[in-house]
Amino acid sequence: MPNFDLVLRNCNLINENSISQVDIAIKDKRIEKISSTISEKANKEIDVNGKNVAPGVIDDQVHFREPGLTKKR
Secondary structure, three states: OOEEEEEEEEEEEOOOOEEHHHEEEEEOOEHHHHHEEOOOEEEEEOOOEEEEOOOOOOOOOOOOOOOHHHOOO
């Protein structure tokens, strides 16, 4: 039985002023493991071929229009 739902292979992890090549394992919609190599099996594996990944980054240009401007969506 697979340990993870998804493993992203060969990611460029951008984190705190550094970039490193890692695998990222996801289970139940949460990042469970980040490592240079993940040997455990997953239901699905994707080789992202050096694409950048920045866990936890949000779009700081989002305008929620709160409080009081929700009609301007």
